[in-house]
Amino acid sequence: MLQVQGLSKKYGAIVVADAIDLALESGHCLGVIGPNGAGKSSLFNLLTGVARPDRGSIRLDGVELVGKPPHQRARLGVARAFQIPQSFANLTVYENVLAAASFGAGLRGARAALRAQHALQRCALGARSGELAGRLPLLDRKRLEVAKAIATNPRLLLLDEVAGGLTEPEVAALAALVAELKAEYAVIWIEHIPQALHAVADRILVLHFGRKLLEAPPAQAMASREVREIYMGLPADA
Ligand SMILES: Nc1ncnc2c1ncn2[C@@H]1O[C@H](COP(=O)(O)OP(=O)(O)OP(=O)(O)O)[C@@H](O)[C@H]1O
Numbered sequence: 745m746l747q748v749q750g751l752s753k754k755y756g757a758i759v760v761a762d763a764i765d766l767a768l769e770s771g772h773c774l775g776v777i778g779p780n781g782a783g784k785s786s787l788f789n790l791l792t793g794v795a796r797p798d799r800g801s802i803r804l805d806g807v808e809l810v811g812k813p814p815h816q817r818a819r820l821g822v823a824r825a826f827q828i829p830q831s832f833a834n835l836t837v838y839e840n841v842l843a844a845a846s847f848g849a850g851l852r853g854a855r856a857a858l859r860a861q862h863a864l865q866r867c868a869l870g871a872r873s874g875e876l877a878g879r880l881p882l883l884d885r886k887r888l889e890v891a892k893a894i895a896t897n898p899r900l901l902l903l904d905e906v907a908g909g910l911t912e913p914e915v916a917a918l919a920a921l922v923a924e925l926k927a928e929y930a931v932i933w934i935e936h937i938p939q940a941l942h943a944v945a946d947r948i949l950v951l952h953f954g955r956k957l958l959e960a961p962p963a964q965a966m967a968s969r970e971v972r973e974i975y976m977g978l979p980a981d982a
Pocket residue numbers: 755758760778779780781782783784785786787827
């Protein structure tokens with residue numbers, strides 16, 4: 745479904761994407777790890793059209809996305825949950841998701857409402873739908889971020905550190921949600937917490953200075969010398 749080839753981007757001397765190749769099918773989850781500043785969120789900026797690559801191609805079901813603005817990519821099925829939740833604090837949970845269904849998916853009236861309800865149910869937020877988004881506890885704010893992405897009716901779901909700041913049981917709850925979602929979408933999940941990815945990701949991509957250092961099944965990636973040395977800052981025999 746997703747085919748990324750030779751994706752490259754620099755900001756001055758900072759390389760955020762260095763000839764990245766990726767392929768992903770629906771029903772699969774690619775986990776992405778890497779140190780701060782490795783280029784993880786930048787990859788999502790390139791996929792969503794917030795940033796323009798210097799080189800390379802991004803195809804979704806054969807359609808070239810490079811050159812298309814973010815709103816067109818959203819209509820083609822690219823959705824993102826942000827590293828820092830971006831909800832409207834003074835709107836209700838339902839209104840936030842309805843806005844995503846309306847402006848992201850371009851739905852109107854009853855169809856938008858149905859889509860919003862579906863996204864809330866899917867993310868276990870049905871009981872919270874009347875509450876103000878700004879009043880939600882952190883786990884539910886993260887769920888809302890995912891629900892808004894789902895409400896846009898995506899095919900490719902991009903999750904940027906949605907488990908950040910959560911307790912261990914909360915991380916497990918969110919990982920269980922992502923595991924369910926991956927049946928319906930192609931998921932790319934950036935996370936600093938490798939344990940969260942372990943249970944859900946089919947493969948893990950390790951980014952370092954914008955370069956794809958390694959892509960492997962979770963156990964293999966986490967046991968690799970590169971990850972231990974560079975991502976965790978440990979010598980290989982520690
Ligand atoms: N628009 C921009 N202009 C200039 N530099 C940028 C821009 N966006 C990102 N950068 C730089 O590119 C590098 C990669 O940033 P990015 O946000 O992709 O990192 P990250 O891997 O998501 O890190 P973190 O784990 O902290 O979220 C950083 O050094 C950042 O300061």
